[in-house]
Amino acid sequence: MDTEVTIVMYHYIREIKSSRFPGIKGLEIKDFKGQVEFLRHNYNIISVEHLIAAIHEGEKLPPKAALLTFDDAYIDHYMHAFPILQNLGIQGSFYVPAKMIIENKVLDVNKIHFVLATMQDVNLLIKQLFKEIDIIRREFELPDNEVLYKTYAITNGKDTGEVMFVKRMLQKVLPQPYRSELVNRMFEEAIGMDEVAFSKELYINKEQMRHMIAGGMHLGNHTYSHPWLNTLSTPEQKMEILSCNKLLEDVGVDMENWTMCFPHGGHNEDTLSILKDLGCKLGFSVKVKVANTKNDNFLALPRLDTNDLPKSLNK
Structure with a gap:
């Protein structure tokens, strides 16, 4: 059978x-x-x-x-x-x-996709992330940036370690509500388009x-x-x-x-x-x-x- x-x-x-x-x-x-x-x-x-x-x-x-x-x-x-x-x-x-x-x-995961899609150099995005993490660390305990990078910048076989670091930080590792606020801000800066209009274009x-x-x-x-x-x-x-x-x-x-x-x-x-x-x-x-x-x-x-x-x- x-x-x-x-x-x-x-x-x-x-x-x-x-x-x-x-x-x-x-x-x-x-x-x-x-x-x-x-x-x-x-x-x-x-x-x-x-x-x-x-x-x-x-x-x-x-x-x-x-x-x-x-x-x-x-x-x-x-x-x-x-x-x-x-x-x-x-x-x-x-x-x-x-x-x-x-x-x-727009799903946070999709916002991250489109932020990454507009970046010419993912290392610039990582530098921006480190600055944001330093600010979050004033209110929330997090490992230092070097430890975070070493822990999460690991390829999954499809994306580079650098891209996976960005995804993991913005999808799961950084605490809420900081994570969603940061994703929203990055999305607005990268796309420059109203979220409702973008959502109607993206989903059924x-x-x-x-x-x-x-x-x-x-x-x-x-x-x-x-x-x-x-x-x-x-x-x-x-x-x-x-x-x-x-x-x-x-x-x-x-x-x-x-x-x-x-x-x-x-x-x-x-x-x-x-x-x-x-x-x-x-x-x-x-x-x-x-x-x-x-x-x-x-x-x-x-x-x-x-x-x-x-x-x-x-x-």
């Missing part, structure tokens, strides 16, 4: 080189098309409902099953991925951070969500504000999840088969307990490996990144 499923994770899908922010790391549209063709010829692409049935009802998976997942509800997904998948009769599973749709905010809206559901796509929970869930209390985690579910229900998602994708991959045992109590059918992490429905927890299934697979039928 086949128990393996290759779950592929996507983020930005756009014509990167000709976009307003060519420094953004993402997947070119032609490469997305090429990878979908590769997957069609070498795997059996299934729906999220098929995977749910396999896990909860014992339905058989085809050999070399694959599932396509898309994080953060970018307009790229509606404009580029959705038409390609719909034309081929393939379902994609799209994970929505509700606050960005409801309040027209409710009507587009409804169109995607009508077109056979699956929309899932990516929390309300996209936090690291494992840094929150149990009540805070539950509120993040329930608040996103309200949006999903509003746009017509089948809440009998709702699924979850952890922002940044962050989760803990409390997260899994909440999901179980709320009847979540599947959860997705960022652990990198092929998922096994027999051995892996169905509420924290691992995925492969798009960069882990060929982007052409001929490779």
Whole structure:
């Protein structure tokens, strides 16, 4: 019996080189098309409902099953991925951070992406960060800058150590509320554009969500504000999840088969307990490996990144 499923994770899908922010790391549209063709010829692409049935009802998976997942509800997904998948009769599973749709905010993680994309020299950004950290240190105990850099400037294999230092400082290490205030200030200085207008350009809206559901796509929970869930209390985690579910229900998602994708991959045992109590059918992490429905927890299934697979039928 086949128990393996290759779950592929996507983020930005756009014509990167000709976009307003060519420094953004993402997947070119032609490469997305090429990878979908590769997957069609070498795997059996299934729906999220098929995977749910396999896990909860014992339905058989085809050999070399694959599932396509898309994080953060970018307009790229509606404009580029959705038409390609719909034309081929393939379902994609799209994970929505509700606050960005409801309040027209920009995720901190995206603000950091765009700040980095506008910088010619990341070392200048690091110098600016050190100055800000020195100010924060007057009110909050932090290791000295040399220790911070040595601890967090470590490549993840995709980004340099310098870039990872910036990301780690601004995503998780620096304390709140200093971290968000600093990210907001850097974003405003780098982009010079109203956040609401930028958000409407970056993410899908409710009507587009409804169109995607009508077109056979699956929309899932990516929390309300996209936090690291494992840094929150149990009540805070539950509120993040329930608040996103309200949006999903509003746009017509089948809440009998709702699924979850952890922002940044962050989760803990409390997260899994909440999901179980709320009847979540599947959860997705960022652990990198092929998922096994027999051995892996169905509420924290691992995925492969798009960069882990060929982007052409001929490779």
